[in-house]
Amino acid sequence: MTKTADLLDSRTDPVLVWDQLKNLAPEELIQWRVAPLNTGQSAAQRNIDLPIPFGWFAICYSDELQTSEVKPFHYFDKELVAWRGEDGSARILDAYCPHLGAHMGYGGKVDGNHLQCPFHAWRWNGEGSAVEIPYSKSIPPKMRKPDCDRSYPTREVNGFVWAWYHPDNTEPLYEVQTFAEIGDPAWSDYEKHEWIVRGPIQTIAENGADSAHFQFIHGVANSPNYDITFDGHRRSAEVRAKMGTPRGLVDGTIAYGVDGSGQPWTRFSGICETLLITGVTPISKDLTHLRFAFTQLKSDRDGENGGVARAIIKDICKQLDQDKVVWDRQRYVEQPPLCAGDGPINDFRDFFRQFYAGSQWDKYRDSALKRSISR
Ligand code: FES
Numbered sequence: 001m002t003k004t005a006d007l008l009d010s011r012t013d014p015v016l017v018w019d020q021l022k023n024l025a026p027e028e029l030i031q032w033r034v035a036p037l038n039t040g041q042s043a044a045q046r047n048i049d050l051p052i053p054f055g056w057f058a059i060c061y062s063d064e065l066q067t068s069e070v071k072p073f074h075y076f077d078k079e080l081v082a083w084r085g086e087d088g089s090a091r092i093l094d095a096y097c098p099h100l101g102a103h104m105g106y107g108g109k110v111d112g113n114h115l116q117c118p119f120h121a122w123r124w125n126g127e128g129s130a131v132e133i134p135y136s137k138s139i140p141p142k143m144r145k146p147d148c149d150r151s152y153p154t155r156e157v158n159g160f161v162w163a164w165y166h167p168d169n170t171e172p173l174y175e176v177q178t179f180a181e182i183g184d185p186a187w188s189d190y191e192k193h194e195w196i197v198r199g200p201i202q203t204i205a206e207n208g209a210d211s212a213h214f215q216f217i218h219g220v221a222n223s224p225n226y227d228i229t230f231d232g233h234r235r236s237a238e239v240r241a242k243m244g245t246p247r248g249l250v251d252g253t254i255a256y257g258v259d260g261s262g263q264p265w266t267r268f269s270g271i272c273e274t275l276l277i278t279g280v281t282p283i284s285k286d287l288t289h290l291r292f293a294f295t296q297l298k299s300d301r302d303g304e305n306g307g308v309a310r311a312i313i314k315d316i317c318k319q320l321d322q323d324k325v326v327w328d329r330q331r332y333v334e335q336p337p338l339c340a341g342d343g344p345i346n347d348f349r350d351f352f353r354q355f356y357a358g359s360q361w362d363k364y365r366d367s368a369l370k371r372s373i374s375r
């Protein structure tokens with residue numbers, strides 16, 4: 001068994017935020033990760049008003065939506081319903097039925113590949129068109145048309161169901177990247193972990209560009225040195241770093257990339273081959289669902305490297321716990337007074353802005369300007 005003390009061996013003194021977490025029993029820590037924190041501070045008091053960005057977002061794992069199953073979700077500040085038709089495809093609509101407003105996530109039923117509303121049994125396809133009304137031969141013409149305001153382009157890749165969200169209902173602007181490791185028999189099934197953070201997705205994404213925090217929040221001996229490449233909808237970096245293992249410090253490589261606003265992935269190599277697929281999904285403007293899905297080369301995970309393999313995952317999750325203590329309470333600083341060593345935070349923000357729809361960004365800028373004048 002790997003002891004917690006062993007996992008700290010690459011670290012400087014325990015970081016201060018650890019005081020918030022060190023006394024939690026393992027089950028309490030799991031609950032703490034997903035219980036949205038309520039400090040009594042509103043989003044407005046924390047200056048959090050950034051729009052919800054567009055992109056592909058994880059709605060659930062593929063194995064959480066079985067054939068003929070219907071499930072409610074709440075993401076993008078909307079009530080959603082997802083179902084899997086008999087053809088095996090997942091579909092996602094706004095949950096409220098256009099007929100008389102029933103929530104189709106509660107009592108909705110799959111009929112073939114369609115979703116049957118619980119209230120009057122109208123049947124809907126994945127494009128949001130009414131295809132059948134059991135007690136009437138006439139379907140209102142408007143209801144027969146596909147409705148892009150209510151339907152979400154869906155992909156099923158890397159063991160997740162992804163929905164494309166765009167506030168103006170623009171068609172997907174890029175595709176979900178696939179990874180050969182997922183589903184390869186030489187790689188393990190996912191080890192899954194999750195968090196709910198009381199903060200906007202941009203702040204969470206900014207963490208990778210915030211070089212100085214690694215030392216103080218995560219206790220790493222030195223701030224990692226790396227260059228982030230910003231390229232279209234993707235940003236990526238390769239970091240050579242000393243990684244803490246039960247056997248002490250080992251040279252490792254961490255390659256990470258983020259597609260769009262919500263699809264980070266990270267490859268750790270050198271000690272134990274590990275791929276982390278992350279789903280970062282906005283629940284609302286100030287609440288974000290994070291999922292970590294790890295796969296490791298089975299020969300590493302099940303062999304004599306097994307302790308190291310588990311330690312890597314535990315360590316990465318611990319780093320997220322440490323960040324969450326800050327994120328849950330952080331105020332959004334619109335124009336931070338940055339200094340040398342802070343990392344490319346402004347470059348990151350310029351890059352991330354592309355994921356805010358123009359209309360929403362203009363509205364946000366207007367109200368941010370008013371807030372700064374009234375201060
Ligand atoms: S409210 Fe859905 S069918 Fe009537």
Ligand SMILES: [Fe+2]
Pocket residue numbers: 207213217218319323
């Ligand atoms: Fe961090």
